[in-house]
Amino acid sequence: MENVSIGLLGFGTVGSGVVHIINAHQDRLEHQLGCQVSIRKILVQDPTKPRKVDLKDAVLTQDVNDIIDDPTIDVVIEVMGSVEDTKDYVSRALRNKKHILTANKDMMALYGNELLQLAQENEVDFYYEASVAGGIPIIRSLVEGLAPDRLTNLMGILNGTTNYILTKMSQEGRDYADVLKEAQSLGFAEADPTSDVEGLDAARKLKILASLGFSMDIDLADVSVTGISNVTQNDLEFCHQLGYSMKLIALANRDNGKVEVSVEPTLIPHEHPLAAVNNEFNAVYVNGEAIGELMFYGPGAGMLPTATAVVSDLMTVIKNMRLNVTGNSMTPPQYEKNLKTDDEVAAKYFVRLLAVDIPGTFAEVTTLFGQNDISLEKVLQLPVANEAHAEIVVTTYKTRKSNFNKVLQALENSIAVKNIKSYYRIEGE
Amino acid sequence: MENVSIGLLGFGTVGSGVVHIINAHQDRLEHQLGCQVSIRKILVQDPTKPRKVDLKDAVLTQDVNDIIDDPTIDVVIEVMGSVEDTKDYVSRALRNKKHILTANKDMMALYGNELLQLAQENEVDFYYEASVAGGIPIIRSLVEGLAPDRLTNLMGILNGTTNYILTKMSQEGRDYADVLKEAQSLGFAEADPTSDVEGLDAARKLKILASLGFSMDIDLADVSVTGISNVTQNDLEFCHQLGYSMKLIALANRDNGKVEVSVEPTLIPHEHPLAAVNNEFNAVYVNGEAIGELMFYGPGAGMLPTATAVVSDLMTVIKNMRLNVTGNSMTPPQYEKNLKTDDEVAAKYFVRLLAVDIPGTFAEVTTLFGQNDISLEKVLQLPVANEAHAEIVVTTYKTRKSNFNKVLQALENSIAVKNIKSYYRIEGE
Numbered sequence: 001m002e003n004v005s006i007g008l009l010g011f012g013t014v015g016s017g018v019v020h021i022i023n024a025h026q027d028r029l030e031h032q033l034g035c036q037v038s039i040r041k042i043l044v045q046d047p048t049k050p051r052k053v054d055l056k057d058a059v060l061t062q063d064v065n066d067i068i069d070d071p072t073i074d075v076v077i078e079v080m081g082s083v084e085d086t087k088d089y090v091s092r093a094l095r096n097k098k099h100i101l102t103a104n105k106d107m108m109a110l111y112g113n114e115l116l117q118l119a120q121e122n123e124v125d126f127y128y129e130a131s132v133a134g135g136i137p138i139i140r141s142l143v144e145g146l147a148p149d150r151l152t153n154l155m156g157i158l159n160g161t162t163n164y165i166l167t168k169m170s171q172e173g174r175d176y177a178d179v180l181k182e183a184q185s186l187g188f189a190e191a192d193p194t195s196d197v198e199g200l201d202a203a204r205k206l207k208i209l210a211s212l213g214f215s216m217d218i219d220l221a222d223v224s225v226t227g228i229s230n231v232t233q234n235d236l237e238f239c240h241q242l243g244y245s246m247k248l249i250a251l252a253n254r255d256n257g258k259v260e261v262s263v264e265p266t267l268i269p270h271e272h273p274l275a276a277v278n279n280e281f282n283a284v285y286v287n288g289e290a291i292g293e294l295m296f297y298g299p300g301a302g303m304l305p306t307a308t309a310v311v312s313d314l315m316t317v318i319k320n321m322r323l324n325v326t327g328n329s330m331t332p333p334q335y336e337k338n339l340k341t342d343d344e345v346a347a348k349y350f351v352r353l354l355a356v357d358i359p360g361t362f363a364e365v366t367t368l369f370g371q372n373d374i375s376l377e378k379v380l381q382l383p384v385a386n387e388a389h390a391e392i393v394v395t396t397y398k399t400r401k402s403n404f405n406k407v408l409q410a411l412e413n414s415i416a417v418k419n420i421k422s423y424y425r426i427e428g429e
Numbered sequence: 430m431e432n433v434s435i436g437l438l439g440f441g442t443v444g445s446g447v448v449h450i451i452n453a454h455q456d457r458l459e460h461q462l463g464c465q466v467s468i469r470k471i472l473v474q475d476p477t478k479p480r481k482v483d484l485k486d487a488v489l490t491q492d493v494n495d496i497i498d499d500p501t502i503d504v505v506i507e508v509m510g511s512v513e514d515t516k517d518y519v520s521r522a523l524r525n526k527k528h529i530l531t532a533n534k535d536m537m538a539l540y541g542n543e544l545l546q547l548a549q550e551n552e553v554d555f556y557y558e559a560s561v562a563g564g565i566p567i568i569r570s571l572v573e574g575l576a577p578d579r580l581t582n583l584m585g586i587l588n589g590t591t592n593y594i595l596t597k598m599s600q601e602g603r604d605y606a607d608v609l610k611e612a613q614s615l616g617f618a619e620a621d622p623t624s625d626v627e628g629l630d631a632a633r634k635l636k637i638l639a640s641l642g643f644s645m646d647i648d649l650a651d652v653s654v655t656g657i658s659n660v661t662q663n664d665l666e667f668c669h670q671l672g673y674s675m676k677l678i679a680l681a682n683r684d685n686g687k688v689e690v691s692v693e694p695t696l697i698p699h700e701h702p703l704a705a706v707n708n709e710f711n712a713v714y715v716n717g718e719a720i721g722e723l724m725f726y727g728p729g730a731g732m733l734p735t736a737t738a739v740v741s742d743l744m745t746v747i748k749n750m751r752l753n754v755t756g757n758s759m760t761p762p763q764y765e766k767n768l769k770t771d772d773e774v775a776a777k778y779f780v781r782l783l784a785v786d787i788p789g790t791f792a793e794v795t796t797l798f799g800q801n802d803i804s805l806e807k808v809l810q811l812p813v814a815n816e817a818h819a820e821i822v823v824t825t826y827k828t829r830k831s832n833f834n835k836v837l838q839a840l841e842n843s844i845a846v847k848n849i850k851s852y853y854r855i856e857g858e
Contacts, residue, residue, distance in 0.1 A: 137574025145566025148740035276705040294727035304719035311577035323754040
């Protein structure tokens with residue numbers, strides 16, 4: 001085996017990064033793999049578009065069949081994005097005995113198991129390190145480094161756009177809309193930011209990590225998702241005052257074999273390692289029965305970090321090819337899916353509300369918490385200038401989510417409460 | 430292959446952890462490996478000593494030959510520590526075609542290459558994840574996840590004892606001797622703490638990481654080492670005032686193919702991810718040409734974290750055994766060793782000195798820096814109560830280490846300077 005031939009589906013940011021790394025680090029690849037690696041064909045939309053990387057002998061094509069039906073191509077790298085068509089191309093490539101590498105979290109969140117199964121049936125490799133947290137080798141670490149352990153808790157900052165927005169809002173006292181606009185102009189946020197800011201992107205990545213980390217086939221629909229578009233500067237100021245940083249946390253935890261998966265803006269104590277993960281950086285914090293706490297920190301996106309993850313998978317495939325042991329990249333889940341009910345989810349919460357400023361209001365509000373079996377840890381009450389209202393901020397001790405939902409309902413119905421401004425989960429204490 | 434048989438050399442903290450994890454997580458191992466894993470024999474000093482873990486069918490022996498000559502044992506796990514005898518046992522086990530896993534950084538720092546070579550000649554596996562940074566899967570990440578990249582910089586907090594001491598000194602304003610005593614009583618520091626506090630332990634781990642990260646055969650003797658035993662509370666206060674945290678940093682960097690390796694107390698800006706690594710935790714921060722910055726954070730020692738690393742290696746070996754592809758765990762270094770001279774090492778520095786408090790002193794001191802081509806970034810001058818001296822603290826811009834050594838000499842010789850109290854490197858800006 002003197003040369004491994006690659007077909008690339010897509011030639012955007014990550015694709016260009018893959019071509020760049022394979023060109024620029026060829027000596028390193030050859031040294032470690034003992035063979036040359038060359039990109040044979042690249043599927044593009046527009047072959048006339050100028051490209052910034054050296055194509056060497058690679059041929060551009062607009063016909064996907066040129067790649068997936070080419071018997072000389074060993075490995076197909078899918079970096080074109082989107083789901084349905086892409087899944088079809090990848091499936092056909094697998095049936096044609098091509099090894100697959102992908103950076104496509106959307107496709108993996110929806111069809112990962114089906115595709116991994118198909119890879120196994122066809123005795124080819126299928127890796128997807130780049131689909132979660134860009135350059136952080138988190139999938140490899142969960143599957144290999146932490147393989148002997150049983151995870152109890154995973155908390156990820158998996159979306160760079162929302163972490164950038166929350167960081168700037170916190171550090172610079174600016175509003176959500178203002179920072180979002182800036183993030184869009186810097187290219188950190190898309191023109192339509194919904195998938196990022198509403199937590200869907202993080203949910204897809206969490207589905208992938210939680211399924212691996214808990215060895216359980218969790219569905220995207222199992223993830224309860226809340227985004228950051230309603231977070232206000234006031235919320236952040238109160239959080240800071242109480243000793244917390246707000247992060248969009250993708251959380252998965254397990255107790256007694258039952259699992260919870262959620263993405264939501266969450267308060268983390270300032271001294272927690274996740275609180276120091278700022279701007280567009282990503283991080284994954286895990287707790288395991290044996291390992292204790294570990295955190296992986298790094299770039300969650302970007303041309304070269306993501307491409308490094310793709311090429312690290314490529315090196316694994318090529319080593320497997322040389323040893324003739326491809327087709328073993330899948331371990332089926334060990335456990336049946338078993339999700340927690342709201343009675344089994346336990347957390348601390350932060351609640352901020354506007355109360356009617358008359359005698360007895362404060363006692364009424366705190367009584368409602370007590371009636372729902374919730375103890376309060378911290379309480380702030382502040383008058384609101386020029387209004388007959390008081391702002392009340394409380395944090396609770398650990399409580400059942402079902403009880404917390406009940407108290408929210410009771411607060412909504414109470415004549416002492418004008419409205420509930422916001423509430424957030426607290427983790428990491 | 431229905432069962433893999435293991436011989437354990439040593440039954441101390443890590444050995445007990447390995448036995449515990451193999452017992453307690455047997456279902457997880459069987460699910461992933463498709464075979465049972467059992468510990469057959471354990472080399473101990475005292476077979477009558479009570480043990481806290483369930484031995485199942487394992488036999489205790491005082492004769493190492495019982496293990497390394499036993500043809501039914503597939504894998505030998507070396508967790509006995511020490512170097513010369515241990516290396517002999519491991520070598521003999523390798524010649525008897527046993528796969529080897531070790532947590533022994535001392536042996537790996539001195540004889541790692543020789544042993545890896547021997548493993549390759551005997552077509553067996555040899556892994557040592559547990560030898561550096563306990564439960565953090567850093568070797569795996571360097572060898573696999575970052576394989577396509579070229580590292581430019583690695584900074585590690587690799588010794589939990591010194592990180593604990595520096596954290597407590599910084600956060601609680603206590604003296605070195607006082608905190609060391611506490612660390613000894615808590616079991617974080619040994620009765621003879623020399624290897625930890627003088628930086629030797631970190632140097633051994635750095636030798637291992639730098640050799641892998643830069644694909645260059647670096648010797649332990651190449652690491653320039655300074656410990657923390659001279660760090661004073663005054664130093665820490667000035668650092669803090671200037672915006673830095675002090676950490677014992679194991680540093681390796683590469684420019685133009687030339688490498689520097691050193692362990693020394695180093696000032697890191699408060700906002701750098703390494704500055705948030707406190708108490709006994711370890712972390713490895715790396716920069717790569719493509720990946721940018723990554724950090725791995727976690728427990729650097731401890732029974733179960735270190736044993737998790739050992740058992741993760743064990744799972745890799747067993748997968749290799751099942752696929753019949755053992756003997757491929759070594760990649761020889763890609764580059765000839767090429768170390769930087771002091772002219773090629775560039776860094777910022779912090780210097781604190783006591784000057785004679787007469788007119789012109791301050792100008793004299795700053796002139797000496799200028800004469801050696803060193804620009805000053807920050808300068809503090811403070812009178813010392815009841816003494817005819819002034820304390821001067823400066824930080825420099827980036828300078829050659831050779832020039833910095835010259836200015837230290839010139840300061841020593843100057844009549845304006847009573848003595849140099851301390852100086853430290855600054856990194857991470």
